Structures are given as C-alpha cells and as structure tokens.
Amino acid sequence: MSRHATHIAQPVTVSRVMLKVLAALLPGIAVSVYCFGPGVLVQLLLATFTALGAEAAVLRLRQRPIAPALADLSAVVTAWLLALSMPPLGAWWMIVLATLFAIVLGKQLYGGLGNNPFNPAMVGFAVMIVSFPAQMAAWGTPLAALDATAQLQWIFTHTLPAGSSVDAISSATPLDVLKTGLLQGGQAVSQLLQQPRFGQWGNAGGEWVALAWALGGLWLWQQKLIPWRTPLAMLAGVLAVSLPLWLWQPAQYASPLFHLLNGATLLAAGFIVTDPVSGSTTPLGRLIFGFLVGVLVVVIRVFGGFPDAVAFAVLIMNMAVPFIDHTTQPRVFGRKGGRHA
Amino acid sequence: MSRLYDFHGGIHPPQHKDAATAWPIQPLPLPPQLYIALAQSVGNAARPTVSVGQQVLKGQQLAQLDGRLSAAVHAPTSGTITAIGPHPFAHPSGLPVETITLQPDGLDSWQPRSPLAWQDASPAQLRSHLQDMGVVGLGGAVFPTHLKLAASPLATLVVNGAECEPFISCDDMLMRERAAGIVDGIRIAAHALQAGQVLIGIEDNKPQAIAAMQAACAGTPYRVVTIPTKYPSGGAKQLIRILTGIEVPHGTRATDLGVQCLNVGTLYAMARAVLHGEPLLSRIVTVTGAVAHAANYEVAIGTPLAWLLQQAGIADTQAEVIMGGPMMGITLPDLHAGLPKAGNCLIAKSAALFPPRPPEQACIRCGDCASVCPAQLQPMDLFWFAKSRNFGKAQERHLFDCIECGACSYVCPSxxxxxxYYRFAKSEIWAAERDKKNASLARQRHAFRQFRIERDKSEKAARLAARAAEQAAKLATQAANPAAASAAPAASGMDDAKKAAIAAALARAAAQKEAKPLSEQHTSGLDDAKQAAIQAAMARAAARKAAADAAKAADAANPDSPPAATPAQTGMDDAKRAAVEAAMARATARKAAAQAQKDASE
Amino acid sequence: MNTLLLALLVMVALALLLGAVLGYASIRFKVDADPLVDKIDDILPQTQCGQCGHPGCRPYAQALASGEEDINKCPPGGEDGIHKLAELLGVDFKPFDAGAAQPKPKAVALIDEATCIGCTLCIQACPVDAILGSAKQMHTIIASECTGCELCLAPCPVDCIRMIPQGTDLTNWKWRYPTIPIKAVKP
Known part of the structure; x- marks a missing residue:
C-alpha cells in the first residue's frame, strides 16, 4: 500500500473519462453512418489502429511504459475525432497519414498525454488540409446510393464498381459550395442554398449529424466531464460575428444557423474546444478561449481561403492559451483581485 | 437565522461516521506505560522539569514551556518516571523525539488542583493559567490556546463543531455528551476575548450534537448555526467564511479581521482547566476502521497507540493506521508512539475501506481540482511547477495558500x-529559505569580521604613525635646542614620568608579593585540576598525532620521508607544547592576580 | 545623386544620434559592482571555508565571474550548487575532481570545553566570528552561526574541536518527492 497524504480518492480514472467521451460520440457516429454509409466506420477503424500503433511505437522509442498509456484511451479519442473530421470516403492513406501526424507530431513529440500544447486531432487535420486540399474537400454526397462494398473498394483502391457515379463520392461540402459560389460572384446566398446539396437548414443530412454531436456534448456536460463555459462561449463567438454580418447583408453572408449547423462547429463545441490539455483552464480563460475560437471560425470561413476553419481557429487559440491562463488567474481565497496579487 | 456564506469548491466524500457514533464515549483503563512526548504543540518542545525515578502525581507538570510558542506537559496519572529520552513519535517522519516515559502506579492520585476564578481574573492571568495547564488546540493543529485569546475586544468568536472529515466523530460525541462543559468553555473564551457574538458552526449531518448544543446554549446569546455538510467546512478559514463571510488570507491572523475560531474540544479542555484546575491530560479519540469495537474513547495523553488499538480490537496488527482523518491524516510510521494531544482519530486501514490508489497517470488539465479547491487555487498548475521543481513559480501562484485539504487529490481522475507534491514543494522551499537565511547571516558576519580586521589594522597603523610622529617631533625639538640649558626642564619632565612609573611598578610588585601566598592557597585545587586536564588533553593530542605520524610513516613509500617528517613533527610538537605551557603559565598568573584582587576587595 | 547624399546624411545623423544616446546611457546607468559576482555569491553557501583556494566565498565568486576558476571547487555547495552555477554561467556541469575534497553532510563544530585551554587561536581562525571566548577563558561555539567550515580544527593546539554532523529532526525534516511505486505489492 502506498502512503499518500490523501488516503481516499474517487474511483475515477482517465480511461473512464475517455471512455465516456467515446460514448458521447456514438450518436453522431450513428447518424454519420446513416448519412454517409459504412465508410465512416472504416475511417474510424483505420484511425484507431493507426493511433494505437503509432503511440506504442513512439513510447517504445521513448522507452516509456506502453500499456498504461494505451489503456488511457486518449489516443483513441484523438483518432475518432480526427476520423470524424475527415471525408468519410477519403482514401485509406489519408486517414492513416493524418493520424500519424496527430499522434506522433501533435502528441508524443511533446511528451505524450498532458504535455501537448495543440489539440492533436486538429494538428493532423490541419496538416492534411494544407497538404491535400482537393482530396480533403471531396465529401461523399449524403444519402448517396453507394453500397458498403463500393465504399470499401473506393477507400482502399480508389476505383469504383461499374455504373457508379464519381459524383456520389466526390461532391463538395456545403461550405465549399458556398465559398466557391460567392467567389465566382453573381449569386446570392439564398440562391446558392436552393441547390439540392443543401438541406432544410443548410446541409442535407449533415445538419442531423451536427445535432447529434450537440447531443453528445450535452451528455458530457451533464456528466460533468466538460465545462459549460468553453462550448457556450464558442457558440457565442460564432453568433457574434455571423449575426451582424447576416443582418447587414443577408445576400452576401450566410445565416448564423448555417454556420452553426455546417462544418465542424458543433463537433468542435462539444469535443474539440473542450479538450482540457490544450485548452484554457481558468474560468475566465475558458470563456475567452471559446469565444475567440468561435470568432475565428466564422472569420476564417467568411474571409479566409479555406472552407472550414475549426482546425485553424483551435490551433491559433491553443497558442494563446498560456498567455490567457497567465492573465486570467482567478482570485485566491482571501486575496484581493485576480491574477498575481 | 443568520445568513450563511458558501466557499468555493469542496467535496462530499463518504462519511463512515456511524460505526463510531453508535456508542457513547468509552472510558479506558490505564495502559502499562505512558509515552508523553515533549513536542505536544506547535512551536518549541517543552523542557522536562522532572527526573528519572521521580514519583509524580496526576496533573503534576512534567515539562515546562520553552518560550512563548510552547505548551506545558503534565502527568496524565500518578506514577514513576522511568525514562526521559528519544522515543517513536506520531509524526510522518518517523523520527523519535524526546519523550517522558511514565509508569502508572494505578492509584491515579491527583495533586492539589487550583481552579481559576475566571470572572475576576484578568485576560493575562487567564492566558498564563491556560499556558500552565498545557491547553492546546485539539482540532488537530495543536496551536497553544493562550495565544489565541490575545485579541480583545473581538467581533465574532467562531466555535468549530463542523468536524467535516470522514470517519472522525470525537467532536460530535463530545457535543452530544458534554455540551454543558463546552458552553462553559465558550463562556470563558467569550469573556476573555470580549466577543461581540458567538457562532457555533455544526454540519447538518450531526443532528444530535446540534440538539444538545442548542439545549446547552438556551438562555445564552450563543447561536448554534447548522451548516451544510461539505468538506472542508471544518477548516478554520472555511468555517469563518461560512459563518461570517470574512475571508482570512494566508499570512493574516483571523483576529486582525475581528474573528477567532476555537474547536469545541479545545473549549471543553479550557473549561476543565479553568473551572476544575485540571491540565489537559486526556482527550476523546475516535478509533475506527478495521477494528472490532469502533467507538470514541477517552484516552490519556501518552497512551501507546498500539495498546489503544488493541483495546479497540484491531483486526490486523500489521495494518497501516492513519492518525487524523482520511483526507489530511498521517500514516503512522510507528505505533509504539504515545497518543499526542493532536491525535483526534485513529483509523485502521483495510483494503475494503482504503483500496490502493491506482497508479498515477498524466495530468490532463481537466480542471476538476480547480473546481473543488477551497483556496481557489489552480492545483494543476501548482502540480506542474512542484513536479518540475520550479518552486519560484509555485510560490508565485500562491502555493502557500494551499491548506492541504486534499480535495484536489480526491477528485483527480489521473x-x-x-x-x-505540494508538501514536497513546501518543505523544499522552507529548506531553501533556511539555507538562504543561514548563508546571508554567515555572509554578514564574515563581512563584519573583514571590516573589523581592517579597522583594527588601520587604527593600529594610525597609532604607530602618531607615535612615530611624536617621536620625530621630540627628536626634532631636541635637535633644535642643542643648548644644555633647555635640556633641564625636559629631563625633569622625563624624570617625573619615570618616577611615577617606577613607583607604580614597585606597588605592583608589593601587591603581587602579598597576593602570591593567598592565591596559591585558594587556587591550588583549581589549578591542579585544570593542569591535569590540560596535561591529559595534551597527552591525548600527542597520542593522536603520534598515531597519525606512525600511519603516515607506514604509508610513505619513500624512505626519505619518515626521517624528514619526524623531526619537523617533533619540532612542531615541541613548539606547541611550549606554547601551551606558556599559555598555562600565563593563565595561572592571571588567575592568581584575579584571586588576589578579589581577596583584596573583600 | 541628391538621394544618395540625403540617404548618407540621414545615416550619418542616425549613427551620431544613437552613438550619443548609447554613450550617455553607459555613463548615466553605469553599474558599479558586477551584478554577476553578487549572483554567484548568492549561490555559494557562505561557509567561507576556503576549500576553493580563495579566502572566502566572495573572492571565489569574483574569480568565477572573471572566468579564472572552475565551478567545481565548492564542496559545501554540493553538486546542486555546481548545477546552479553551471546554469547561471552558461557552462556545462562539472563534477568534483576525483582527488579533491568531496561534499559531506553539514556539520557544526563543537569545542570540548573541558579540554579547551583558551588559546584564542580558533577564534582568530573563525571566518564568521561564531566562537565566543577570550584569552585563557574557555571558548564555545555558537552552533547556529557555525558554517561548518572546519577552519578552527587545525589551529587548535589541544585538538579539542570536533565536527558534529547535523542530523534530521522535526525542524528540518523534509517531505520527499512523491515516488511512484513500481509495482504495488499484493498482500
């Protein structure tokens, strides 16, 4: 028996926390599979095995115990988040490469769990979207009639069975369509949204996936595994930029609802900005961090060169975390003022 | 009902208090031996006033205080002192401390007791009475109580009956059974402090204690306040915050903010000391965990802990035992130690109650610790700094505001x-500060020494220069007046001086002549002893040196070196011996002179 | 041509101005003492024992500051001290020389008062005036002010001074770094 200063502890472990995060992702995964087909599951599996393998390999090189680090499931969480951010029908090497970057570059090279300044999944995603923008934009058409065999064949061999249309696997995302449409000019947002690519609120099928992410996030909050501050602040940040723009020129700018339900906004709110390791930890810091992520997401989507912006927004704000934390130290019991009294 | 304030964070660990509260306070027979450590309070250990073999009566003082921050120690029963020396102590270090061993004679006969008429006594009298009675804070901190009664008038006296740690129920049982005694203590403390109001804080998981205290307080202005059960509401700062809204920062005395906090056990001990003249000889101890008869026992201070656990029917004598609660208590390194005044609870560990902690994982900065920290610190940052030994940063982030309540450790998912880690960092910082202080003292003293040597040197040089100048001037005048006529007054002046000097020398010689026989008579004994001692020392030194020489000679491969070394060595020895002899002779002469002077003056 | 001249002129003017500012600053904000010496002196344990070959800690600090001396000459400072010096001076850690004095646990000197003959030699040797006494009177050491330098041992003609190692007691006991048990022993 070890002699510690505190003799009792809650029976919680990191593994259990991570397991709950994985569970919270399940509704979103289910909807994704329904919309995009079993390709999603293939991506998840590829990412999981790559992540575990990469983590074990680096730990071996670093001569650290492997089993406890794999058992904490943090690599699996990273892998799943990454897989769910990538195109469901992307080629197998893309997800493998992305996961390798996330685990090796984003996590282990900094010293493993707890030491990484950046969200590993977002590191992997950013590397891919910068290196392979075209492939990363090719999302499958939701609800496309492409059976499981065809999807597998496409992912692993990049060929299609006879009679299948390439459109089914490589149509652009709504954010992409909107961006390109606006760049080409001449069309108002409302006209663009008339295209069949867009569903009731913006993204046919995708909007349901987004809501499922939100559901998972709410459950995590109810389980006291994530704070309310960061996600709410992020959504507030999204609204704070998109709402005035939309009110000002509805023809030029998409509605706040469109921004909320498209891309990775809600996935980020529930699972990505709430990553504790790379996020801010002070109460005020969490509000600032979340809000600025939200602002950056819309700013980059609307004015930047990339269709979706969650990864960049999160990575940029990750860099600011030490500064935010330093300047938002809460008031210590009995002392006046916050920061360093 | 007054308004209650909340404090940040806090946790709700399982209580485990029922096992011990099922029984009334149990008396215990006297143990075969009592081990009364001299370090029973914060501050200096007491100094023993008894000797081995001495018979003492119950309540007799065994050790007196040493300085202000110290408390006296008394015999818990009558008997014989069988030893005074190092003995295991209830401290996490496992270091032995000076301990008085008392063998009870079974008679338990009291020494005469002297109660204090506290209503007429001045606060100073009351304080010195409590100090003599060895009353210290029984909540666990064992701060000498007399020092806590120094501020008056005081706005609020907070009485701590919260007892928030799991397992511990000694205060609960004391309040249930001896509420009247506690209220007597409150009366005395409130009188000494001239307290404006008295608030008694009790957690709502102790309804019987609340009822008993309310009944005892009926007709008094003292108010029993029921507070929500939340750990660590029994911390003095937290309880003050809950009841008054005042936050006492680290490094500030509560009295400076008009509040003082006293534990119910302390107040009861205070009442016994003042009203009955009984020193602090026993306390209520919760013995629980893996024991057959979990209960609260009234135990004499110094009772061997192993014996106490046996009385309570400890199941596994090899089990680890916690003194204090499971959150802040210490694992006892040695159960031979006697019960200290701080010992409020003993918990025998079992694997069922205390499953081993899973291995430490990496911190994921989840912030759960920050959300439960009652000091509103950021424990994950402090951990980071402590682990990387970045103590400066840890201090900057207010490490010393940490009250070590363990809430962070309790909730940590990793x-x-x-x-x-915080204790490690704190003690490293303390050690570094000690070293720093010593170093700066040494630096100062060294610098002053350099300065002193320089000053002496320059003063001496100045004196010499002045004398030389005088001499030169004299010579110059002499040279300037070669005429013999002018020599006469100078000579006469010189003669006068010479004459006086000669007279003085004669007088001294006479005095010495007179003094010699006397001094020889009076100091011969002393001198003999001293001389013998010196000779012995010299002999020892010579022997050591000879041995060293021999070793050196044996070691030396070079045949030339032994003959070369030996003469040098002898020469040195001779010189040293001569020096010592000279020193001795000088000492003898001086002593004789001193004696003569003394005799002459008589 | 004009532009060239103008640029040249601006450059020259700038150079003169900045030079003047630098020159003024170097006089106005001149630091008298070498702050590096103070910083080194802060790290040294102030035993003033002279084991480094210098008459006290400050002379050693000065020698270190001017780069004349190695950082591994202070046994009382221990390896920890060498690490700190290495960090401050930006040099590599260097262990104590094999033959040289090694660090030992802190000790204070104690005079056997029965043996002392009152020769004052130790008083003269003590670098921090921690020895009390006068000629032909028994001497004693103020333990709290003794740095354990051992300089009083050699001069004593009767060898009555011993070094008492300072053990751990409740006042200087330290909590250890939390160790992670390699494997929990199953009972």
Whole structure:
C-alpha cells in the first residue's frame, strides 16, 4: 500500500473519462453512418489502429511504459475525432497519414498525454488540409446510393464498381459550395442554398449529424466531464460575428444557423474546444478561449481561403492559451483581485 | 437565522461516521506505560522539569514551556518516571523525539488542583493559567490556546463543531455528551476575548450534537448555526467564511479581521482547566476502521497507540493506521508512539475501506481540482511547477495558500497524489529559505569580521604613525635646542614620568608579593585540576598525532620521508607544547592576580 | 545623386544620434559592482571555508565571474550548487575532481570545553566570528552561526574541536518527492 497524504480518492480514472467521451460520440457516429454509409466506420477503424500503433511505437522509442498509456484511451479519442473530421470516403492513406501526424507530431513529440500544447486531432487535420486540399474537400454526397462494398473498394483502391457515379463520392461540402459560389460572384446566398446539396437548414443530412454531436456534448456536460463555459462561449463567438454580418447583408453572408449547423462547429463545441490539455483552464480563460475560437471560425470561413476553419481557429487559440491562463488567474481565497496579487 | 456564506469548491466524500457514533464515549483503563512526548504543540518542545525515578502525581507538570510558542506537559496519572529520552513519535517522519516515559502506579492520585476564578481574573492571568495547564488546540493543529485569546475586544468568536472529515466523530460525541462543559468553555473564551457574538458552526449531518448544543446554549446569546455538510467546512478559514463571510488570507491572523475560531474540544479542555484546575491530560479519540469495537474513547495523553488499538480490537496488527482523518491524516510510521494531544482519530486501514490508489497517470488539465479547491487555487498548475521543481513559480501562484485539504487529490481522475507534491514543494522551499537565511547571516558576519580586521589594522597603523610622529617631533625639538640649558626642564619632565612609573611598578610588585601566598592557597585545587586536564588533553593530542605520524610513516613509500617528517613533527610538537605551557603559565598568573584582587576587595 | 547624399546624411545623423544616446546611457546607468559576482555569491553557501583556494566565498565568486576558476571547487555547495552555477554561467556541469575534497553532510563544530585551554587561536581562525571566548577563558561555539567550515580544527593546539554532523529532526525534516511505486505489492 502506498502512503499518500490523501488516503481516499474517487474511483475515477482517465480511461473512464475517455471512455465516456467515446460514448458521447456514438450518436453522431450513428447518424454519420446513416448519412454517409459504412465508410465512416472504416475511417474510424483505420484511425484507431493507426493511433494505437503509432503511440506504442513512439513510447517504445521513448522507452516509456506502453500499456498504461494505451489503456488511457486518449489516443483513441484523438483518432475518432480526427476520423470524424475527415471525408468519410477519403482514401485509406489519408486517414492513416493524418493520424500519424496527430499522434506522433501533435502528441508524443511533446511528451505524450498532458504535455501537448495543440489539440492533436486538429494538428493532423490541419496538416492534411494544407497538404491535400482537393482530396480533403471531396465529401461523399449524403444519402448517396453507394453500397458498403463500393465504399470499401473506393477507400482502399480508389476505383469504383461499374455504373457508379464519381459524383456520389466526390461532391463538395456545403461550405465549399458556398465559398466557391460567392467567389465566382453573381449569386446570392439564398440562391446558392436552393441547390439540392443543401438541406432544410443548410446541409442535407449533415445538419442531423451536427445535432447529434450537440447531443453528445450535452451528455458530457451533464456528466460533468466538460465545462459549460468553453462550448457556450464558442457558440457565442460564432453568433457574434455571423449575426451582424447576416443582418447587414443577408445576400452576401450566410445565416448564423448555417454556420452553426455546417462544418465542424458543433463537433468542435462539444469535443474539440473542450479538450482540457490544450485548452484554457481558468474560468475566465475558458470563456475567452471559446469565444475567440468561435470568432475565428466564422472569420476564417467568411474571409479566409479555406472552407472550414475549426482546425485553424483551435490551433491559433491553443497558442494563446498560456498567455490567457497567465492573465486570467482567478482570485485566491482571501486575496484581493485576480491574477498575481 | 443568520445568513450563511458558501466557499468555493469542496467535496462530499463518504462519511463512515456511524460505526463510531453508535456508542457513547468509552472510558479506558490505564495502559502499562505512558509515552508523553515533549513536542505536544506547535512551536518549541517543552523542557522536562522532572527526573528519572521521580514519583509524580496526576496533573503534576512534567515539562515546562520553552518560550512563548510552547505548551506545558503534565502527568496524565500518578506514577514513576522511568525514562526521559528519544522515543517513536506520531509524526510522518518517523523520527523519535524526546519523550517522558511514565509508569502508572494505578492509584491515579491527583495533586492539589487550583481552579481559576475566571470572572475576576484578568485576560493575562487567564492566558498564563491556560499556558500552565498545557491547553492546546485539539482540532488537530495543536496551536497553544493562550495565544489565541490575545485579541480583545473581538467581533465574532467562531466555535468549530463542523468536524467535516470522514470517519472522525470525537467532536460530535463530545457535543452530544458534554455540551454543558463546552458552553462553559465558550463562556470563558467569550469573556476573555470580549466577543461581540458567538457562532457555533455544526454540519447538518450531526443532528444530535446540534440538539444538545442548542439545549446547552438556551438562555445564552450563543447561536448554534447548522451548516451544510461539505468538506472542508471544518477548516478554520472555511468555517469563518461560512459563518461570517470574512475571508482570512494566508499570512493574516483571523483576529486582525475581528474573528477567532476555537474547536469545541479545545473549549471543553479550557473549561476543565479553568473551572476544575485540571491540565489537559486526556482527550476523546475516535478509533475506527478495521477494528472490532469502533467507538470514541477517552484516552490519556501518552497512551501507546498500539495498546489503544488493541483495546479497540484491531483486526490486523500489521495494518497501516492513519492518525487524523482520511483526507489530511498521517500514516503512522510507528505505533509504539504515545497518543499526542493532536491525535483526534485513529483509523485502521483495510483494503475494503482504503483500496490502493491506482497508479498515477498524466495530468490532463481537466480542471476538476480547480473546481473543488477551497483556496481557489489552480492545483494543476501548482502540480506542474512542484513536479518540475520550479518552486519560484509555485510560490508565485500562491502555493502557500494551499491548506492541504486534499480535495484536489480526491477528485483527480489521473489519480495524482497532488498534496504529496505540494508538501514536497513546501518543505523544499522552507529548506531553501533556511539555507538562504543561514548563508546571508554567515555572509554578514564574515563581512563584519573583514571590516573589523581592517579597522583594527588601520587604527593600529594610525597609532604607530602618531607615535612615530611624536617621536620625530621630540627628536626634532631636541635637535633644535642643542643648548644644555633647555635640556633641564625636559629631563625633569622625563624624570617625573619615570618616577611615577617606577613607583607604580614597585606597588605592583608589593601587591603581587602579598597576593602570591593567598592565591596559591585558594587556587591550588583549581589549578591542579585544570593542569591535569590540560596535561591529559595534551597527552591525548600527542597520542593522536603520534598515531597519525606512525600511519603516515607506514604509508610513505619513500624512505626519505619518515626521517624528514619526524623531526619537523617533533619540532612542531615541541613548539606547541611550549606554547601551551606558556599559555598555562600565563593563565595561572592571571588567575592568581584575579584571586588576589578579589581577596583584596573583600 | 541628391538621394544618395540625403540617404548618407540621414545615416550619418542616425549613427551620431544613437552613438550619443548609447554613450550617455553607459555613463548615466553605469553599474558599479558586477551584478554577476553578487549572483554567484548568492549561490555559494557562505561557509567561507576556503576549500576553493580563495579566502572566502566572495573572492571565489569574483574569480568565477572573471572566468579564472572552475565551478567545481565548492564542496559545501554540493553538486546542486555546481548545477546552479553551471546554469547561471552558461557552462556545462562539472563534477568534483576525483582527488579533491568531496561534499559531506553539514556539520557544526563543537569545542570540548573541558579540554579547551583558551588559546584564542580558533577564534582568530573563525571566518564568521561564531566562537565566543577570550584569552585563557574557555571558548564555545555558537552552533547556529557555525558554517561548518572546519577552519578552527587545525589551529587548535589541544585538538579539542570536533565536527558534529547535523542530523534530521522535526525542524528540518523534509517531505520527499512523491515516488511512484513500481509495482504495488499484493498482500
């Protein structure tokens, strides 16, 4: 028996926390599979095995115990988040490469769990979207009639069975369509949204996936595994930029609802900005961090060169975390003022 | 009902208090031996006033205080002192401390007791009475109580009956059974402090204690306040915050903010000391965990802990035992130690109650610790700094505001023993500060010494220069007046001086002549002893040196070196011996002179 | 041509101005003492024992500051001290020389008062005036002010001074770094 200063502890472990995060992702995964087909599951599996393998390999090189680090499931969480951010029908090497970057570059090279300044999944995603923008934009058409065999064949061999249309696997995302449409000019947002690519609120099928992410996030909050501050602040940040723009020129700018339900906004709110390791930890810091992520997401989507912006927004704000934390130290019991009294 | 304030954070660990509260306070027979450590309070250990073999009566003082921050120690029963020396102590270090061993004679006969008429006594009298009675804070901190009664008038006296740690129920049982005694203590403390109001804070998981205290307080202005059960509401700062809204920062005395906090056990001990003249000889101890008869026992201070646990029917004598609660208590390194005044609870560990902590994992900065920290610190940052030994940063982030309550450690999903790291960092910082202080003292003293040597040197040089100048001037005048006529007055002046000097020398010689026989008579004994001692020392030194020489000679491969070394060595020895002899002779002469002077003056 | 001249002129003017500012600053904000010496002196344990070959800690600090001396000459400072010096001076850690004095646990000197003959030699040797006494009177050491330098041992003609190692007691006991048990022993 070890002699510690505190003799009792809650029976919680990191593994259990991570397991709950994985569970919270399940509704979103289910909807994704329904919309995009079993390709999603293939991506998840590829990412999981790559992540575990990469983590074990680096730990071996670093001569650290492997089993406890794999058992904490943090690599699996990273892998799943990454897989769910990538195109469901992307080629197998893309997800493998992305996961390798996330685990090796984003996590282990900094010293493993707890030491990484950046969200590993977002590191992997950013590397891919910068290196392979075209492939990363090719999302499958939701609800496309492409059976499981065809999807597998496409992912692993990049060929299609006879009679299948390439459109089914490589149509652009709504954010992409909107961006390109606006760049080409001449069309108002409302006209663009008339295209069949867009569903009731913006993204046919995708909007349901987004809501499922939100559901998972709410459950995590109810389980006291994530704070309310960061996600709410992020959504507030999204609204704070998109709402005035939309009110000002509805023809030029998409509605706040469109921004909320498209891309990775809600996935980020529930699972990505709430990553504790790379996020801010002070109460005020969490509000600032979340809000600025939200602002950056819309700013980059609307004015930047990339269709979706969650990864960049999160990575940029990750860099600011030490500064935010330093300047938002809460008031210590009995002392006046916050920061360093 | 007054308004209650909340404090940040806090946790709700399982209580485990029922096992011990099922029984009334149990008396115990006297143990075969009592081990009364001299370090029974914060501050200096007491100094023993008894000797081995002495018979003492119950309540007799065994050791007196040493300085202001110290408390006296008394015999818990009558008997014989069988030893005074190092003995295991209830401290996490496992270091032995000076301890008085008392063998009870079974008679338990009291020494005469002297109660204090406290209503007429001045606060100073009351304080010195409590100090003599060895009353210290029984909540666990064992701060000498007399020092806590120094501020008056005081706005609020907070009485701590919260007892928030799991397992511990000694205050609960004391309040249930001896509420009247506690209220007597409150009366005395409130009188000494001239307290404006008295608030008694009790957690709502102790309804019987609340009822008993309310009944005892009926007709008094003292108010029993029921507070929500939340750990660590029994921390003095937290309880003050809950009841008054005042936050006492680290490094500030509560009295400066008009509040003082006293534990119910302390107040009861105070009442016994003042009203009955009984020193602090026993206390209520919760013995629980893996024991057959979990209960609260009234135990004499110094009772061997192993014996106490046996009385309570400890199941596994090899089990680890916690003194204090499971959150802040210490694992006892040696159960031979006697019960200290701080010992409020003994918990025998079992694997069922205390499953081993899973291995430590990496901190994921989840912030759960920050959300439960009652000091509103950021424990994950402190952990980071402590682990990387970045103590300066840890201090900057207010490490010393940490009260080591363990809430962070309790909730940590990575199972990091956070408080262990904070204690490590704190004691490293203390050690560094001690070293720094010593170094700066040494630096100052060295610098002053350099300065002193320089000053002496320059003063001496100045004196010499002045004398030389005088001499030169004299010579110059002489040279300027070669005429013999002018020599006469100078000579006469010189003669006068010479004459006086000669007279003085004669007088001294006479005095010495007179003094010699006397001094020889009076100091011969002393001198003999001293001389013998010196000779012995010299002999020892010579022997050591000879041995060293021999070793050196044996070691030396070079045949030339032994003959070369030996003469040098002898020469040195001779010189040293001569020096010592000279020193001795000088000492003898001086002593004789001193004696003569003394005799002459008589 | 004009532009060239103008640029040249601006450059020259700038150079003169900045030079003047630098020159003024170097006089106005001149630091008298070498702050590096103070910083080194802060790290040294102030035993004033002279084991480094210098008459006290400050002379050693000065020698270190001017780069004349190695950082591994202070046994009382221990390896920890060498690490700190290495960090401050930006040099590599260097262990104590094999033959040289090694660090030992802190000790204070104690005079056997029965043996002392009152020769004052130790008083003269003590670098921090921690020895009390006068000629032909028994001497004693103020333990709290003794740095354990051992300089009083050699001069004593009767060898009555011993070094008492300072053990751990409740006042200087330290909590250890939390260790992670390699494997929990199953009972």
């Amino acid at each position: 199972q990091i023993p956070l408080v262990d």
